[in-house]
Amino acid sequence: MMRATASSGTVFVVLGETMPGPQHLQSIAKSHRIEHRPTLDLGPAICADDEASRRHEWLLTNGRGGYACGSIAGVLDRRYHAVLAAAVEPPDTRSVIVAKLDERLRAFWTRGRTRLTDRDPEDDPAFEDLTLSSDVWREGGLTGFGHRHLIRCRANDGTVEHQWLCGRTRISRRLVMPHGHDATIAEYRVEATDRPIRLAVKIVGGNRLADLLAPGASWAASTLEHDETTLRLRLPETEHGGSEIDVAVRIAGGSIAPGGDWYRGYHLDTETRRGYDDLDDHLLLGEATAELAEGDVLRIELAAGGDAGFDFRDRDPFAEEATRHRGLVELARAALHVEPPPVHETLVAAADRFVVNRPTADGEGKSIIAGYPWFADWGRDTMISIPGICLATGRAEIAREILTTFAGFVDCGMIPNRFPGLGRPPEYNTADAALLFIEAVGRTWVASGDEDASTADAFLRSLLPAIDEILDAHRAGTRHGIRIDPADGLLDQGETGLQLTWMDARIDGTVVTPRAGKAVELSALLHSAWRWRARFAAAFGEDGTAFTTAADQVQDSFDRFWLPDHGYLADVVDGPHGLDGSLRPNQLFATGCVHPPVTGDRAASVLETCDRVLRIPTGLRTLDPADARYQPRYEGDQATRDAAYHMGTSWPWLLGPFVRTHLRVHRDPDALHHVLSGIVDESSRRVLGGIAEVHSGDDPHRAGGCLSQAWSVGELLAALRLLIDHRRGVASDAFA
Template sequence: MIDIGFGTQVCGELASAATREWLIPDGRGGYAMGTVSGLRTRRYHGLLVVAGDRPATRRVGLVSLDPAVTLPSGARVRLGAHEWASGEVDPRGFELLERFALVDGVPRWRWRIGDVVIEREIAMAYGRSCVAVVHRLVSGGPVRLDLAAVCTWRDAHGERRADGPTPRMEPAAGGAVVEGAFRLAGPDWTPEGQWWLGVHHREEAARGLNPDEDLWYAGRFSGALAAPGDTVSVLAWADDLAEEPAAATAVVAAARRRNRAVVAAAKPADAVAATLALAADAFVVRTATGPDVVAGYPWFGAWSRDTMISYEGLFLGTNRADEGRELLRSYAATLSQGMLANTADTGRVEYNTVDGTLWFLHAVSRHVTVTGDTDLGDELLPALHAVVEAHLAGTRYGIMADPADRLITQGGPPDVALTWMDARVYGVPVTPRTGKPVEVNALWVNGLAGLAELTELVGRDAGALWGLHTRAGAAFRKRFPAPAGWLHDVVDGPAPAYPLGGAAYHDDDLLRPNQLLAWSLPYAPLEPDEAALRRITAGLFTPLGPRSLAPDSPGFVGRHRGGPAERDGGYHQGTVWPWLIGPLVDAHRRAGLPTDGLLVGLEGHLREFGLGSVSETADGLAPHAATGCPFQAWSVAELLRVRRAG
């Protein structure tokens, strides 16, 4: 894997260290997450964040474990870091950090206090909601180490206040059980029980959300570090509270072994591919119903569109086809009226996407093509044919194959956004794209051909599918080219001056990246067009991927900043989306255009934001600062896939 490590110039400067984040997943949708500095900048940061019955229902438990070292002189040095509502940062333990590194995916901090050097490592027991925190004396000593256990128990999206109920604590061997929900265990436990008021999260303030909360100082662990090699460790876990996990040092060692095995199984071609293989592993989780995909950390759960876009990179690109097979079968079971369930993050199953189902057709086709698993193709074939039949007949939200040209049109209620550009502000879609979106129809043409091939592979006649594919493909080639030299983003949409369903229609030729799918997919409807791709790349490309709208377009937003409404308003109006690097590189390769320089920025980004991973979004204007989730599934998956394909 690539070397991800920083010295004092990064670790000791908050502007650098507090914007670089690490993540350790537990394989169930929970995680430990924080910054290089140790400062919690998000409400989502914590050492034990527990997933519920689905990945999106997470709760924060153990928030931090603040070290304080008592030196032989009697001096006491605090190594933690907190920011307060007053604006003060205290303590400032990051100023004593001489090194932070990810070692086989395990974060390691190294503090120096004169001749005393202490290292900390954090790991999770894979498949359990359990975190291990190990401190080791490297040199100097003897010293005494105190570890303040700072806790809460709340929804990951919210805050808890001191004016509410006091957290319930019950004694347990080696520590305590907090709120009946999670257990702490370590050496020489001393309960305390005190509110810390006004802890500040600067990233939440920047996102226009409530930035402050109160935390519960539950107590402290203490231990002697007499000689180099001595350790003081703490465990925290939320499942099966009566069953103690393995020793903390064993948990760390097991995590490192597993991470190395994950990378080796992916058979990476180089260090970047190895890093991406481990990054991909964070998103593949196992729930009560089988494998699933977390769309992004720290706030997303499972979304079918993201899962299917990510499928080839996460599963086929890392040699996890068996898990992928199980996932595809599970998702097929959610089909209803020819539509794949989009998400249950909201607490109910929602069917509100026009493209997620078409990405599912693509994922199944790629699975069978890459693995030769015709048995799965045969098993899912009736469901896939039913998808096509439902689209021909018409399904929810006005989604149907137009009888006139067999292109997919969609036009549900005015408050619904059905494509991946689905942001809404005060209930109104920012980019509704009613009509016939370009990428939806590229996926439709692609899906028809892929399904026809699957049908023939199992010895059945696919003449009707090929005929439909031919008709839709011809209509695509006729309708989507725009006079500007690229493709319309939407055709047959309602004119802005008319209500939905009015008599006047409009073709939208704003320069957006959705059209890349018309050249990039395996059964793309268009032949390579070097001139068009050069125009698109010139208008949209940035080092972190394509913008969602060209800078000279009306409505362009160059900075993805501000409160929820402001951020959502710019989400697809110029913001960079790294996942689109996949379609861009594929289209360039098909056209014979060079791709050597297209991935350099994203490979460098692996050390810049979500360490070892790729962010959800970035600013459309230089220097293209990363935004959104620091760890995003489809961003990682598409970078991994196109590097592997190259």
């Protein structure tokens, strides 16, 4: 019998870790009196509600690209829901290995007996059989209703905890993913009971790519090892993208029996609403059982791939992850020099989820996953996220490693738009990522210099060849028509059928938001890149006159974007159809990057217009609602959603350049409280401690897209850091 005991404080060491190690984080945490608050805590009003418990979700990640996520109710509602989705090709190719845990509780309802085995519970009417799980089936709809016993769900210290109350029996389940491992640990604890109970947990899984469903699957797992507490299986290669992989289930406090049955006809309601196929089948991998009294614990360890041979039973992954989490929180606090608002801890925890290792030609580097549960690491998203995810949290060394990693992929003066996974080469279909790279290098150089000037300068020197390759290629011309126009210094781009800016949706090969020509944010970023290059030259005692001259030309040419009758900047000039005067938030790059080409009265006018027309509580709309093309809702099938993606849908990350512009114009951080309050509230609505990718442009501004998006979290963290710095009178170009 495994009893609940105080944490042993075991330290979890991941070989090859380049971030501050767990021992360092533990010492930081112990050297400060840290008040621990749950990241998010939901009660029975949401947990026990049939609809709300399915619409609220939780998310854990493992630093490899693997994840676990699910609905609060435990209903499989998305193809991505999984207790263990392993990074089979880290960090961007993921397979669902364990989809869910189905719990069933048998309790003896007459006091006096001390063991379940006094009589056979199957024949004893004094026993009640209760399910703690819920499912939705193709035929039969919602069943189980275990969530109606759910009284609490909370995220704290890198774990997610559920609590159920059945009569006088209260049982909890905590989940954690050990950092750096394709593994999930589930710990069930009997918090209170006045009778003996038997807990049975079905481990329901499969072997498919996270993007694919597997209706009709019929393969069988091979048993490699089985005893009372260990079950090791080999799952075969499957037609739904699963590669041959070993899976281990290890038990402490109970026993494990092999499965083999298929459960068919799971209906995934969110997939239906998103216009996708919506039926899935899963295999019973095994069933764990335990006889428990008050204070007893059943622990189930699930591991896949190379981690299937790793036994966690002699360590405490919950304490190890809590130590790591608390150290990260305190590291971020120390970087602020003041006590942060309560949401800060939530955002720091959310930020850490996106940092992953990425294989490189020289070994292993770092990157940022754009969003969970389905995105890979995208160049554009990574560069925009770095200031908040890394610099604002006191992890400049991670930022340096990420940028060094991407510098190794520079090709023809471009960095990858994304890494598509499955061994395929990077895609270079982006006109902004390379310029955002230079912006991120500059911010990281400044932040690193605040800590150690020699480290900052060594980092910058190592990346100057990549920066110069980018600028030279843009001047000479590179892929997809990307080139600096020598006549005005602005950046031109465009190729039929390609979407090269961040507004990149396509429907059946047709670009939804065509922006070929000289897009406003691209020339703004080019201007900032030239200014940065002049600063880099000055830092090393070199002549930067040519870079300053290039920047001046871009700044002078920005008059071409100004629309005096409207008081804002055009979205594109010199496009296939001339000037595009659509009111969009892209112009905030011209006022909100480190070296803005638009300042003064024009910047104030841009801010006022965007604030009045585009800003909503959770971000900025991508198009003026008065525009006939405006799409008020982000919902429906993929074509309908793509048509709205950048045609009215709001994006939280755009609050970053908005806040930076606001502070430049008004220099009043207190005036921004109302601007950020809506998105701060959002961090406790849809997913435990995350911020969604997008929201509908019109009320009620429902969240959509990825459960939690890196640049949504990153730009809010960077904005909070900037506001705090302004109040302290120490504004830095790392965040300005």
